[in-house]
Amino acid sequence: MRITDTLGIDLPIIQAPMAGVQGSALAIAVCEAGGLGSLPCAMLSSDSMRREITAIRSHTGRPFNVNLFCHSRPVPDPAREATWRAQLAPYYKEFGIEMRGDEAGPSRNPFDEEAAVVLSEFRPPVVSFHFGLPSPALLARVKAWGAKVMSSATTVAEALWLEANGANVIIAQGLEAGGHRGMFLSKDLSEQVGTFALLPQVIRAVKVPVIAAGGVASADAVAAALALGAAGVQVGTAYLLCPEADTSAVHRAALKGGRARHTVLTNLFSGGVARGIPNRLTDDLGPLSPAAPAFPLAANALTSLRRAAESTGRGDFSPLWAGQNVTGCKEIGAAALTRELMPRS
Amino acid sequence: MRITDTLGIDLPIIQAPMAGVQGSALAIAVCEAGGLGSLPCAMLSSDSMRREITAIRSHTGRPFNVNLFCHSRPVPDPAREATWRAQLAPYYKEFGIEMRGDEAGPSRNPFDEEAAVVLSEFRPPVVSFHFGLPSPALLARVKAWGAKVMSSATTVAEALWLEANGANVIIAQGLEAGGHRGMFLSKDLSEQVGTFALLPQVIRAVKVPVIAAGGVASADAVAAALALGAAGVQVGTAYLLCPEADTSAVHRAALKGGRARHTVLTNLFSGGVARGIPNRLTDDLGPLSPAAPAFPLAANALTSLRRAAESTGRGDFSPLWAGQNVTGCKEIGAAALTRELMPRS
Numbered sequence: 001m002r003i004t005d006t007l008g009i010d011l012p013i014i015q016a017p018m019a020g021v022q023g024s025a026l027a028i029a030v031c032e033a034g035g036l037g038s039l040p041c042a043m044l045s046s047d048s049m050r051r052e053i054t055a056i057r058s059h060t061g062r063p064f065n066v067n068l069f070c071h072s073r074p075v076p077d078p079a080r081e082a083t084w085r086a087q088l089a090p091y092y093k094e095f096g097i098e099m100r101g102d103e104a105g106p107s108r109n110p111f112d113e114e115a116a117v118v119l120s121e122f123r124p125p126v127v128s129f130h131f132g133l134p135s136p137a138l139l140a141r142v143k144a145w146g147a148k149v150m151s152s153a154t155t156v157a158e159a160l161w162l163e164a165n166g167a168n169v170i171i172a173q174g175l176e177a178g179g180h181r182g183m184f185l186s187k188d189l190s191e192q193v194g195t196f197a198l199l200p201q202v203i204r205a206v207k208v209p210v211i212a213a214g215g216v217a218s219a220d221a222v223a224a225a226l227a228l229g230a231a232g233v234q235v236g237t238a239y240l241l242c243p244e245a246d247t248s249a250v251h252r253a254a255l256k257g258g259r260a261r262h263t264v265l266t267n268l269f270s271g272g273v274a275r276g277i278p279n280r281l282t283d284d285l286g287p288l289s290p291a292a293p294a295f296p297l298a299a300n301a302l303t304s305l306r307r308a309a310e311s312t313g314r315g316d317f318s319p320l321w322a323g324q325n326v327t328g329c330k331e332i333g334a335a336a337l338t339r340e341l342m343p344r345s
Numbered sequence: 346m347r348i349t350d351t352l353g354i355d356l357p358i359i360q361a362p363m364a365g366v367q368g369s370a371l372a373i374a375v376c377e378a379g380g381l382g383s384l385p386c387a388m389l390s391s392d393s394m395r396r397e398i399t400a401i402r403s404h405t406g407r408p409f410n411v412n413l414f415c416h417s418r419p420v421p422d423p424a425r426e427a428t429w430r431a432q433l434a435p436y437y438k439e440f441g442i443e444m445r446g447d448e449a450g451p452s453r454n455p456f457d458e459e460a461a462v463v464l465s466e467f468r469p470p471v472v473s474f475h476f477g478l479p480s481p482a483l484l485a486r487v488k489a490w491g492a493k494v495m496s497s498a499t500t501v502a503e504a505l506w507l508e509a510n511g512a513n514v515i516i517a518q519g520l521e522a523g524g525h526r527g528m529f530l531s532k533d534l535s536e537q538v539g540t541f542a543l544l545p546q547v548i549r550a551v552k553v554p555v556i557a558a559g560g561v562a563s564a565d566a567v568a569a570a571l572a573l574g575a576a577g578v579q580v581g582t583a584y585l586l587c588p589e590a591d592t593s594a595v596h597r598a599a600l601k602g603g604r605a606r607h608t609v610l611t612n613l614f615s616g617g618v619a620r621g622i623p624n625r626l627t628d629d630l631g632p633l634s635p636a637a638p639a640f641p642l643a644a645n646a647l648t649s650l651r652r653a654a655e656s657t658g659r660g661d662f663s664p665l666w667a668g669q670n671v672t673g674c675k676e677i678g679a680a681a682l683t684r685e686l687m688p689r690s
Binding site (some may be wrong): 190193194196198200201204216218220261323325 | 501519520521535536538539540541542543545546549559560561562563565566568569570572573574606607608609610632668669670672688
């Protein structure tokens with residue numbers, strides 16, 4: 001069965017859910033073009049989830065994907081938090097901001113009972129997870145309404161785990177991908193491999209369909225992923241300059257700037273390892289720091305700084321997520337971009 | 346002009362030169378199958394180069410490639426060497442080996458006047474370089490007999506530099522590739538990107554043909570590389586189990602073992618950053634160590650240890666080069682493997 005049949009879509013192109021930089025508008029445009037639009041929900045309240053899914057349902061009759069995180073909630077570590085805040089103190093001083101100590105950042109919640117209730121009201125046809133899968137009980141609820149479940153694997157071991165634990169579709173997330181690495185069985189970054197090596201090994205290891213993610217930014221790349229045996233592709237970075245995305249002004253400027261040619265894996269912005277464009281913070285502290293609190297707590301102490309810098313047009317303290325190939329970013333509508341990504345056959 | 350016409354070969358498949366693990370036999374088999382066989386010369390004396398090139402010429406009338414390194418000779422650093430040897434001292438003790446302090450390892454020489462004289466006697470039709478290009482004068486000598494010159498780029502900047510400095514063909518070496526990273530303009534490992542991201546960006550940046558290297562281990566992968574716009578592919582790891590390769594017993598065992606599923610970038614074995622299968626030394630010291638002397642000097646102090654361990658069937662101190670996908674390694678003749686790598690069209 002082809003992935004287009006499995007998911008009920010026309011084109012084997014999944015728009016990657018990108019929490020914090022897009023909502024329903026991008027998803028709707030991609031769905032209407034025949035791809036699978038995705039709504040990232042990890043940073044949404046229940047009310048926002050309802051509002052956004054309602055928007056999708058009211059603008060398109062096509063299948064869509066709702067994405068949630070499955071991380072464990074971290075145990076706060078006051079000593080680590082203090083070390084982290086001490087490292088940020090000079091910037092607070094520079095911007096004349098008082099550090100209160102209880103700044104709250106963008107929350108990133110794991111899929112839970114409350115979110116399951118919201119989803120069950122809408123019964124989205126596709127639900128994707130990042131950082132593994134939810135508990136068997138929660139997963140069973142999602143599957144009970146017939147949703148196809150997808151999740152990201154960054155290693156062959158993760159792909160085998162996802163298949164054994166009920167994923168219907170596996171997204172092989174190569175090292176080229178922007179945003180958070182979906183890694184959940186190992187924290188060893190040296191195990192993270194490129195799409196060209198990961199994709200065929202995952203395909204060889206599992207029986208479920210495998211979607212290629214990481215570095216897919218053109219019709220040629222889609223053709224290449226399909227040639228390697230992928231059932232479809234997931235594309236994120238290329239959509240970041242579309243008008244339907246909520247990408248911030250500093251993020252858009254960074255994507256169009258020279259530094260986007262060289263992305264880094266960094267844990268500074270959330271505590272989780274993610275790929276983005278380097279900026280002043282990653283330059284100063286090094287992109288990977290043991291001081292950064294556990295995911296997603298590192299974001300809290302950065303919130304005021306980020307806001308202050310962004311208000312002056314600077315992305316010095318903002319996460320500037322991007323994959324290793326930004327040449328596919330175009331300032332065109334997401335529907336047109338989706339169609340351009342299809343190889344001419 | 347197609348790469349097969351440019352290089353005078355039948356198949357767009359280049360066998361990657363792998364110094365230390367292969368000589369003329371592997372190159373001959375690949376040439377005879379219609380691909381481009383390569384002879385790695387960086388670790389050969391002038392006499393050995395003459396002998397090996399003579400062997401190729403006497404066994405095949407087809408074009409072949411001769412590969413050389415272009416690194417700068419390092420300035421020995423006695424303090425760093427002492428630190429390095431102190432770290433290795435416990436192993437010497439364990440194996441009952443005396444550390445003399447002047448152990449010589451496998452030499453890796455940059456292309457020089459002497460090597461140019463040898464090459465000029467044979468006028469090989471293709472000459473490839475790793476770590477940049479030789480001096481303009483030396484390069485001009487190679488080009489004077491009509492050789493096509495290839496070199497490896499690990500970033501877009503390196504590709505542009507190689508094109509501007511006379512390379513006829515550029516090998517885009519993705520992060521998935523085994524063996525030494527060809528990086529020569531930057532030492533920042535975070536700039537090293539996966540094949541899926543590197544290849545299309547290099548193709549976009551230069552006018553010369555671009556060869557895909559890194560993770561290419563099957564006919565599907567060759568098809569994918571061609572779909573991404575590559576003029577051809579360079580395949581290394583997949584050939585390591587062929588009977589024509591000189592791959593050591595411990596290296597062959599490692600390629601067939603479980604640890605080959607997870608390779609690491611390490612500088613322990615030569616001082617240069619290269620991808621290989623982890624072993625006791627990389628476990629104990631960490632794969633990347635500031636103590637390792639500059640390329641290629643780190644190999645010297647390991648030589649006796651490596652020999653002692655290998656004599657008991659252990660690869661604890663041996664470089665076990667491999668790319669991120671060893672599933673293409675087959676114990677079949679290199680000619681058959683070359684033919685299997687061609688996509689059915």
